[in-house]
Amino acid sequence: MNEVISSIEPASSNSGLLAHYKAMRRIRTFEDRVGELYLRGESAGSMLHLSIGEESAAVGVSAAMRDGDTFTTHHRGHGIFLARGADPDRMMSEIGGKASGYCSGKGGSMHIADMTLGHLGANAIVGGGIPAVVGAALVAKRRGKGNVSIAFFGDGAMQQGILYESMNMAALWNLPAVFVCINNQWGMGTRIDQATKATALHERAASFGLNAETVDGLDVLDVVDAATRIVDGARAGTPGFLAVDCFRFFGHGRKDKSPYRSEKEEAEGRAKDPVLHARNLLMDQGVSEADLNALDDAVSAEMDATIDFAKASDEPDLSSMFRDVFAPGEPEPEPVQARIDRVLARE
């Protein structure tokens, strides 16, 4: 038990349910904390999208991944990044726009990335991160180390044309690419059946020649199984598509109260709680509530600390503003102020 509590290694496909539970709990708790930070107006960014309710997608697919695999996420990608082993402190401070964050405070929640973990980047453009995995998969195939590249996106992105162009190329070239649609039923205030007549999402991918499945996200072990099939298929040269059915527990943004959803739908949706479901399964399997509470507390403590870390971190220095537009060593763009001063100081 203890080593599970202390470990923050990404759970693998043969980790037990307890490890998956912990991975999901860490996401749930992180999102709770970042939501509070945001509501207190202490996070940078006017937009914050929580993945609460989608933890099994992040953890289940992550379990089918291995070192060297790369991935892109969308605007609701905290969970996936955590499942892949992200440092929650540096995540929290990046979301807070602090210099100690993953992207030195320049990216924030929607543009977080970490090359060392294969995270090629979150994206604020719906569908924007999808084609990059085709390129990364192309390279993975060249390098021949058996790695895959996975794009994570929401059901709303199913209506972006670039997804079909990307899946077609991946199929044409037999690339180790996987397209994971986290179907939380909603895209802002639009329910999936208000965005398309074709709600059996995997059928579209199948029509382009990919291995395609839809899995219910309630039980993380089901997601692990389906993801393992799809991801292993991709490693073997047939790109795949996986839709994970779940529910967006909160609003689109943390402040959105989802007035467009009925009480009934909210209640039914929240009933499909993958974290609670795993917890109950564990208790059925004889894990004591005390142990689970201990684990939850340890996770809470870990995540509370991220807030302190973020608060204690500095804002980025203004001198960093012109850095990173181009590579180190390249001249930085001339600041407008410098131009003005030179122009006016000419005499």
Next chain:
Amino acid sequence: MNEVISSIEPASSNSGLLAHYKAMRRIRTFEDRVGELYLRGESAGSMLHLSIGEESAAVGVSAAMRDGDTFTTHHRGHGIFLARGADPDRMMSEIGGKASGYCSGKGGSMHIADMTLGHLGANAIVGGGIPAVVGAALVAKRRGKGNVSIAFFGDGAMQQGILYESMNMAALWNLPAVFVCINNQWGMGTRIDQATKATALHERAASFGLNAETVDGLDVLDVVDAATRIVDGARAGTPGFLAVDCFRFFGHGRKDKSPYRSEKEEAEGRAKDPVLHARNLLMDQGVSEADLNALDDAVSAEMDATIDFAKASDEPDLSSMFRDVFAPGEPEPEPVQARIDRVLARE
């Protein structure tokens, strides 16, 4: 027989084979003539794409259309426009970049249009004309006159994402929209199976909820039947997709010798000649070769005349250059020369 020869009305779904044959023959002959004009360097435009081999798609689908229906075409759309009743003289002079052309010489082969016939425009952007039919279908539905809007495009456009966005919207809103893919097997030097693994093109459309079929273009009557099913379905509120299998007889452009195609493929492809096929059927049905020759001669004469018309037409006047950027009555953009002169004549 004679009235058929003299009429250039678009053939309707209950016109006999003879009318369809004539419509196809007119396309074939027009394309022959414009090809000659081009090879002699007398047409404007460095690009000319002939629809020879695709006549049954143009005529067959056109037969399922009626007055008030609108359509967009692609860069190989002469045949469809002719089938809808275009004046070949004004087509030829437009392709020649002459003032007497449909677009006053500004558009040419790839940007020809005629609002009076519902032709919302050819397009030099592969897939560029597809979403416009969703908008036109939206309007047709509002107006309630039972009209449809049809997008014609090639197999290469099947790999453009905007097609899927457009089909999805048409399905979502039950629009009278039809998507016709003229599958001539090639996109420039890329055979369809080199552009996608999913060569059963209609399956993709079906996965988005459209009525979708593929029909062999050899026999124009088969195309008429399939097109009538699909188009009538669209009039009834279920958008449709039709792939017409055919072969691109010439190169991508008239000067392209298609070195990337084998002798064998060329021969087999050209054997699938919808015009010859219809002619033979007519003879089997007892139409005399003499009558058919007479018809062909009449068509040749008509098309020869288009060349003379185009040649006799004037180049557009330079004064027309700044016209039509904005609506009549709006100030025209200031010519660069006028700006320069004003700037330098300031003292």
Next chain:
Amino acid sequence: MPKLAYRDALKQALNDAMREDPDIFLIGEEVGRYGGAYGVTKGLIDEFGVERVLDTPISEPAIVGTAVGAAMAGMRPVAELMYVDFLGMTMDQLCNQAAKIRYMFGGQIGVPMVLRTQGGTGRSAGAQHSQSLEAYVMHTPGLRLAMPATVYDAYHLLRQALKQPDPVVFIEHKSLYAMSEEVDLTVPPPDWGKAAIRRQGSDLVIVSYSRQVHYALQAAEELAKQGIEVTVIDTRTLNPLDFETIRKEVEKTGKAMVVSEAAMTCGVAAELAARITEECFDFLEEPVVRVAGEDIPISVSVALEKHSVPTPERIVDTARKMLA
């Protein structure tokens, strides 16, 4: 006089225009049930129904393309792009189709559509949700471009845009939505394409548009305290551009500054500076100075974001140097 918010003036304009013209309809993401990401279209779906307020899938290229087709077929669509930052997905339909159709087809038909969108900084929305991309539009022949700075203009420029025979890109500023002003909408508007002189001074002319007009006016207040009187011109539209008003004012003072939130290089400020210089050269005592956005992406960091675009302080400082 009643106070009205920029956001509500836009809604009012849509509401009034839709009642007048049955061919106007809205099409875009979240414009209906959700009421628009910034609440501009809230309630319109109840007023006009799903037939005239179309919530779409997330398919920007097809949304703009659908509007193009609907406009050609005789209606007057108002397509909404939630953020101007998404323009990059739609520029083929906007610039190769909408902008060129009248010309390519020899004047047979126009594309009377309005593309409503919003841009600019101020919400710490990051590099892909904070841009000012009006230069892409202004550079494209065949497109009109309006960028309202005031509540009054939010209403009247949108009403006028909805009467144009050609495609209009209408760019709102995300930081102005909540701005309220006392305004009498019954005052007849200036002609479409006319600039407005927001403040009259004798020392320097500042030419701007959208949110930066307010920064220029704040700067003008401060400068007045220091004895410097500036004229502030709000171009209101960038295509058509009312250059005559700019010329007259610049010829009076001989000094001009252009202020734009867009990246400086090849931006709107470059065009305005080049145009003023070539047309008013003999009157200029100083080079036209560009106070524009930095040539960098916008950070999510509040601190970095703020300094990525012009500030009232920089406008004041620059004006003082120009008059030193």
Next chain:
Amino acid sequence: MPKLAYRDALKQALNDAMREDPDIFLIGEEVGRYGGAYGVTKGLIDEFGVERVLDTPISEPAIVGTAVGAAMAGMRPVAELMYVDFLGMTMDQLCNQAAKIRYMFGGQIGVPMVLRTQGGTGRSAGAQHSQSLEAYVMHTPGLRLAMPATVYDAYHLLRQALKQPDPVVFIEHKSLYAMSEEVDLTVPPPDWGKAAIRRQGSDLVIVSYSRQVHYALQAAEELAKQGIEVTVIDTRTLNPLDFETIRKEVEKTGKAMVVSEAAMTCGVAAELAARITEECFDFLEEPVVRVAGEDIPISVSVALEKHSVPTPERIVDTARKMLA
């Protein structure tokens, strides 16, 4: 010295670079079996195989996005956009992704890709195949932009582009592909980002790039006969822009003309004119004159097309008026 065509110099550059760097690969429509719409990549697929010369479906957005991902994953893609006119479909991937990734991610990674494309008039290819869209690129922070005018530069600028750590948009001119020049490629190239003085004169400086450099040189020949000596600067790259060379020359003559095929309003000519004016104001005897493309779409009509962009005649005429 051997004669080499612009088209073949480009192929040579790709060939040499691909032999040197195994991580370079080509990806685009018809770049392989067909050899490129204008024949630039002909034969490279035989030389390097389908693994390094990838023919793609017609999916511009995904082609650019794939290149972005491959570049981030450690290779060096050369994506081809058959016509710069198709940029509109790809600007999200190019401008929101490729251009901003290094910055958004705090410098963790760059996107060392080259987007090869071609633009300009001269083939009566119509409104959607004849544009000069470099201003969209120049206005976007994070992108490099190279536009070779000579055979030598076609080779060396492409070789240098293939060594850049950041995304480079490389725009060829369709009317230059067949141009042959006697050229010694072994002469070491100027540093990346340095402008070239193509002709030295004392009366007027003409700043240009790409095909218009040749029009400027033709005009200079003619002007010389009339006793007017002009300096012709070829910027070679627009980002980085070698302004120092421009400044030095303009300060010598006090007169400058910028020549660009792109539409005038908000175009590259606007930026160059604004920049020259603000930096060289006290040296200018005349306003910087913009000889640019008309603010209209390009017609398929040969006659209209020719007059939609600058001609040597107009450059000559304008120079004479400037010196009158």
